Amino acid sequence: MGKVGVGLAVGCAAAACLIAAVVVGRRVRRRRTWKRAVVVLEELDQGCGAEVGRLRQVVDAMAVEMHAGLASEGGSKLKMLLTFVDSFLNGSEKGTYYALDLGSTNFRVLRVQLGGNSSALLEHEVERKPIPQHLMTSTSEDLFDFIASSLNEFVEKEGDPELSSVKRRELGFTFSFPVKQTSVSSGILIKWTKGFSIENLVGKDVSECLEQAMSKRGLDMRVAALVNDTVGTLALGHYHDEDTVAAVIIGTGTNACYLERADAIIKSQGLLTTSGGMVINMEWGNFWSTHLPRTSYDVDLDADSPNPNDQSFEKMISGMYLGDIVRRVILRMSQESDVFGPVSSRLSVPFILRTPLMVAMHEDDSPDLREVARILNDVLEIPDVPLKVRKLVVNVCDVVTRRAARLAAAGIVGILKKIGRDGSGGVTSARIKTGSQSKIRRTVVAIEGGLYTSYSMFREYLNEAVAEILGEEVSPHVILKVTEDGSGIGAALVAASNSSPSVDSVQLL
Numbered sequence: 394m395g396k397v398g399v400g401l402a403v404g405c406a407a408a409a410c411l412i413a414a415v416v417v418g419r420r421v422r423r424r425r426t427w428k429r430a431v432v433v434l435e436e437l438d439q440g441c442g443a444e445v446g447r448l449r450q451v452v453d454a455m456a457v458e459m460h461a462g463l464a465s466e467g468g469s470k471l472k473m474l475l476t477f478v479d480s481f482l483n484g485s486e487k488g489t490y491y492a493l494d495l496g497s498t499n500f501r502v503l504r505v506q507l508g509g510n511s512s513a514l515l516e517h518e519v520e521r522k523p524i525p526q527h528l529m530t531s532t533s534e535d536l537f538d539f540i541a542s543s544l545n546e547f548v549e550k551e552g553d554p555e556l557s558s559v560k561r562r563e564l565g566f567t568f569s570f571p572v573k574q575t576s577v578s579s580g581i582l583i584k585w586t587k588g589f590s591i592e593n594l595v596g597k598d599v600s601e602c603l604e605q606a607m608s609k610r611g612l613d614m615r616v617a618a619l620v621n622d623t624v625g626t627l628a629l630g631h632y633h634d635e636d637t638v639a640a641v642i643i644g645t646g647t648n649a650c651y652l653e654r655a656d657a658i659i660k661s662q663g664l665l666t667t668s669g670g671m672v673i674n675m676e677w678g679n680f681w682s683t684h685l686p687r688t689s690y691d692v693d694l695d696a697d698s699p700n701p702n703d704q705s706f707e708k709m710i711s712g713m714y715l716g717d718i719v720r721r722v723i724l725r726m727s728q729e730s731d732v733f734g735p736v737s738s739r740l741s742v743p744f745i746l747r748t749p750l751m752v753a754m755h756e757d758d759s760p761d762l763r764e765v766a767r768i769l770n771d772v773l774e775i776p777d778v779p780l781k782v783r784k785l786v787v788n789v790c791d792v793v794t795r796r797a798a799r800l801a802a803a804g805i806v807g808i809l810k811k812i813g814r815d816g817s818g819g820v821t822s823a824r825i826k827t828g829s830q831s832k833i834r835r836t837v838v839a840i841e842g843g844l845y846t847s848y849s850m851f852r853e854y855l856n857e858a859v860a861e862i863l864g865e866e867v868s869p870h871v872i873l874k875v876t877e878d879g880s881g882i883g884a885a886l887v888a889a890s891n892s893s894p895s896v897d898s899v900q901l902l
């Protein structure tokens with residue numbers, strides 16, 4: 394071999410080595426960046442840890458905060474608002490009642506016919522419409538005029554001459570914003586949430602404003618009940634099953650209410666109710682405890698929100714936020730590794746990954762996770778994601794959902810603990826005596842909201858955690874029951890029980 398030949402051979406060998414080194418280097422780097430993405434998932438999983446020991450701490454903290462919120466105004470981040478609802482219908486009533494439901498994704502107008510048999514399906518009609526965006530930040534007059542005119546149209550469509558001859562209609566108003574209740578049918582708006590911001594209504598009586606708007610439209614209706622959506626849900630739950638003691642909503646937001654003994658409401662000493670009990674609206678979305686498993690994603694989401702340090706529990710649980718937590722984790726993975734290719738600018742857009750999209754990825758059961766790929770591509774503009782990375786995304790959805798569902802479960806058991814139905818006072822406190830024997834009392838919690846009703850993994854995680862915390866002996870006696878349209882129908886039921894002295898109602902406790 395001549396000099397040239399030797400030089401060529403050496404050159405080729407060197408080039409081959411270089412190519413090999415580059416390939417190996419790339420592989421190592423790829424493995425390293427894959428590892429980094431996995432570490433992000435592992436850290437998330439650790440940070441979201443909601444094992445049963447931790448959940449029991451949350452249960453205790455919830456019960457303690459409930460006590461504190463009942464002891465004094467401002468005594469806890471839980472507002473524990475009085476509702477003045479102290480009795481429910483017993484199911485034998487008849488008549489037609491109306492309801493409005495404001496504060497959900499859609500505004501609803503309802504008519505409910507009570508047939509005199511609570512186990513039979515109530516006849517009801519619902520009309521849903523979105524609130525036009527501009528009215529959410531307009532004036533109180535504009536908003537209530539829209540509501541009154543929708544109600545007017547609904548009433549005018551009544552074909553039944555018997556209904557048209559009804560003199561004065563009774564209305565239940567579900568208004569799912571924090572309200573300081575002054576009676577069962579009136580209350581003052583404390584603050585707006587959920588994107589509403591109409592300053593001239595804050596501090597005013599909500600029912601009075603609605604009644605003014607109705608009378609301007611010539612509508613002869615009386616607001617017989619002003620309730621929160623959870624109270625409506627409890628009323629419907631109780632109508633069907635009188636062992637119902639609490640109601641929880643897990644939809645866009647989350648909240649709960651429950652039946653409390655009047656003498657346990659220390660901040661309103663001397664409160665007299667006919668039944669000796671009262672429904673308390675917890676506003677539990679604002680619950681806070683150092684035992685909550687909080688991650689840097691929660692801290693960032695809170696800091697970027699219009700209401701920092703507010704609604705911390707809700708921000709870990711409800712439909713408004715879960716998708717955005719997942720987006721933040723994917724963004725971190727994308728920044729710290731190259732598993733998603735170059736960082737997509739869409740990943741920095743807040744709330745671009747809405748919870749139903751996150752749910753669709755989590756529930757994708759196709760072998761190649763086609764839906765995950767589609768959403769990553771179409772919504773987040775991340776194309777060509779390999780299967781193992783899609784699996785990573787599904788895992789992120791799972792960790793975030795599992796924590797949310799298990800925390801909501803701990804909240805529910807917290808309520809049961811507060812009212813002595815969790816079996817923690819020895820199982821005895823949850824028992825009732827029947828003759829010489831005693832048995833564990835049946836306890837029902839009404840649940841409503843898209844996350845629980847439409848997201849089966851969420852529902853399963855929540856049910857499983859409630860059973861895990863309560864243990865084998867007590868959990869078969871605690872039933873979580875879905876109600877439908879309870880937030881609206883229930884308002885009509887509360888209106889009915891407060892409309893006429895001739896209507897019988899049952900004791901709460």
Ligand code: ADP
Nearest residue numbers: 497498644645712713748752842843844847848
């Ligand atoms: P709202 O809370 O507004 O009264 P819903 O109880 O119907 O209304 O809950 C709607 C919320 O539930 C949405 O904001 C969304 O986050 C969530 N959601 C809607 N569809 C689904 C779904 N298929 N699976 C899980 N969550 C859903």
Ligand code: MG
Nearest residue numbers: 497622644880
């Ligand atoms: Mg709702």
